Amino acid sequence: MADPRDTEGIDAGPGPRGPEDYAGRYLKDFREFDGDDVAESIIGGRVRATMPLPSRIQPHPRLVVPGDPGTVDAARAGLDGHPLILEVGSGLGRFINGLAAQRPDARLLGCETRLGFCVKALRRADREGHSHLFMAWGDARLTIPLVVPPGTADEAYLLYPDPWWKRKHARRRHGSLMATVLADALRPGGLMVLKSDVEPYLAQMLESFLQTGRYDAGNAPPELPNTDRELRLLRSGTNTFTAALIRR
Ligand SMILES: C[S@@+](CC[C@H](N)C(=O)[O-])C[C@H]1O[C@@H](n2cnc3c(N)ncnc32)[C@H](O)[C@@H]1O
DSSP: OGGGSSSSOOOOOOOOOOHHHHHHHHHHOOOOOOOOHHSOOTOGGGGGOOOOOOOTSOTTTTTTTTTOHHHHHHHHHTTTSEEEEEEOOOOHHHHHHHHHHHHHHHHEEEEESSSHHHHHHHHHEEEHHHHHTTEEEOOHHHHHHHHHTTTOOEEEEEEEEEOOOSSGGGGSSOOOOHHHHHHHHHHEEEEEEEESSSSHHHHHHHHHHHHTTTEEEEEOOOOOOOHHHHHHHHHHOOOOOEEEEOOO
16 A cells, blocks of 8 residues: 555644654644544535546445445344444455455454545455455545444554644544444444554543543453554554443
């Protein structure tokens, strides 16, 4: 996967750094914006939820297009009756395909705002024989409530989200709305895993999740597949941070 921060729509913030200058620089670069700046907005706007699939894109039987109710119904039916695993911000789908290989018993739903990434994640799933993996196009804060009945997901992953360095983009950071959407989707006892290379962002997300009063501290499974971003971070010797929660 190309560095997602080099691509359209992704904030080109500071790149991964070595451990020696990590702490000071990232703490300085990651600004704590005030409440109005970080109030979460839906990426692409709510209008995305009414949009059909652009004609240049081939429909896929496991691609959820929020504006096409048939695709929502197909995913709900396909995900039903099995352990359900969610991922927010799947990128090109390395992690969710890795998890699909580990969990043939489960059904997996990746949520991704970038349609091209959804398509590529599904192509990878087809190549690797993961017919139990679905992708939802759009902001997970809209697509998860549309597709996932409340209290039915067993696990959810939010891995290396963009830190959105600039004030004008801070509204795209994940906070209490994402925390609530995921708490609604998870069953009691369900697992929530958060990862970031930006420690203050992870701390901020964790605080938002705990402030809902719907999670307790938990432990992340030891053998999770890598994401694309994680692989790059590991190769460059950059620290990564993990937090796990259990839905009350
Ligand atoms: C920095 S990339 C990380 C991708 C992948 N998790 C990894 O670690 O390689 C973050 C991804 O999340 C997607 N994204 C950001 N906000 C989202 C949201 N609210 N709902 C769904 N996807 C989102 C972006 O389009 C991008 O592909």
